[in-house]
Amino acid sequence: MEITIHFYSYFKDLTGCEQTIMTLPPGGTISDLLHQMIRRFPELGPMQNSTLTAVGVEYQGRGYVLQEGDEVSLFPPVQGG
Amino acid sequence: MKRQLIITSERIDEPALLLKRRMSDGMGAVVCFLGVVRGTEEDRTISALEYEAFLRMAEHQFNLLFDEMEKRWPIESVRLVHRIGTVQVNEPSLWVEVIAPHRGEAFAASQWLIDEMKRVVPIWKKPRL
Numbered sequence: 001m002e003i004t005i006h007f008y009s010y011f012k013d014l015t016g017c018e019q020t021i022m023t024l025p026p027g028g029t030i031s032d033l034l035h036q037m038i039r040r041f042p043e044l045g046p047m048q049n050s051t052l053t054a055v056g057v058e059y060q061g062r063g064y065v066l067q068e069g070d071e072v073s074l075f076p077p078v079q080g081g
Numbered sequence: 082m083k084r085q086l087i088i089t090s091e092r093i094d095e096p097a098l099l100l101k102r103r104m105s106d107g108m109g110a111v112v113c114f115l116g117v118v119r120g121t122e123e124d125r126t127i128s129a130l131e132y133e134a135f136l137r138m139a140e141h142q143f144n145l146l147f148d149e150m151e152k153r154w155p156i157e158s159v160r161l162v163h164r165i166g167t168v169q170v171n172e173p174s175l176w177v178e179v180i181a182p183h184r185g186e187a188f189a190a191s192q193w194l195i196d197e198m199k200r201v202v203p204i205w206k207k208p209r210l
Contacts, residue, residue: 008135009205052203057141059201073135073203080132080139080163080204081116081175081195 001026001068003033008075011051014043024066030055031062033072050077082151083158086143088134090166093173098162104180108157110187114195116175118168122208132165132174135203139163142202146194154186159194163204174206 006019022036030053038045053060054073066072083103095115104111118130143161150156158180168174177195181187198204 006135008203009133010207054135054138054203057138073138075135075203076205078199078201078203079206080134080198080202 001028001066003028003066004069004071005033005037006071006073008073011044011047011074011076014047015041028066029062030060030064030066030072033066034062034074037074044074047076051075052077082147082156084144084147085158085160086140086147087162088136088139088165089162090164093162093164093176095173095176098160098176098178102178102180103158105157107182108180110181110184112177112179112181112184112187112191114175114177114191115173116177116195117173118170120170125208125210127170127208127210129167129169129209130174130206131167131209132163133205133207134163134165136165138203143198146197146201149197150190150194153193154181154190156181156186156190159190161194165204167209 001024003022003024007015012018052075055070160178162176164174177191179187179191
């Protein structure tokens with residue numbers, strides 16, 4: 001299944017892109033996606049524990065099972081205000 | 082609870098916001114908070130901060146916070162303005178107004194809202210030297 005990933009803040013600088021598409025087997029989780037992502041963008045590796053993940057506009061944890069067409073956002077801790 | 086959320090690249094116009102304040106006779110407390118860009122960031126002098134938001138999610142997360150505020154405190158009105166884009170040193174990046182019957186709940190709700198915003202609302206800042 002194809003998953004669209006959006007990057008925010010300095011994750012865009014680290015990956016050199018605002019979004020990408022990755023393919024996961026059915027039943028793949030956010031954790032699976034992150035492992036695949038770090039193989040492709042090793043620069044994200046040191047931030048993996050603090051990386052926040054959202055599907056659509058909701059935060060989701062590492063065990064969340066992704067569905068075809070999900071839009072996943074990856075970003076560092078937020079800093080509003 | 083009345084709510085107004087504005088995420089904007091325009092300057093925060095405090096006088097205009099104050100003119101639009103509406104409160105009923107039962108309200109006895111207005112807490113207004115202004116977050117202002119400091120001239121230093123991690124001991125470095127900066128000229129501005131560049132704010133970026135994941136806008137759709139930021140709006141959603143702010144609304145979840147407003148929902149929770151409404152459950153916790155008897156707030157009549159919350160208005161929040163957050164800047165995105167370039168905000169110069171000494172300019173406000175955040176304006177929050179909470180109106181409640183008493184000061185205790187108005188202070189508590191506004192403090193909670195700002196703390197939670199800094200934890201969950203997807204907005205980031207990058208210093209400009």
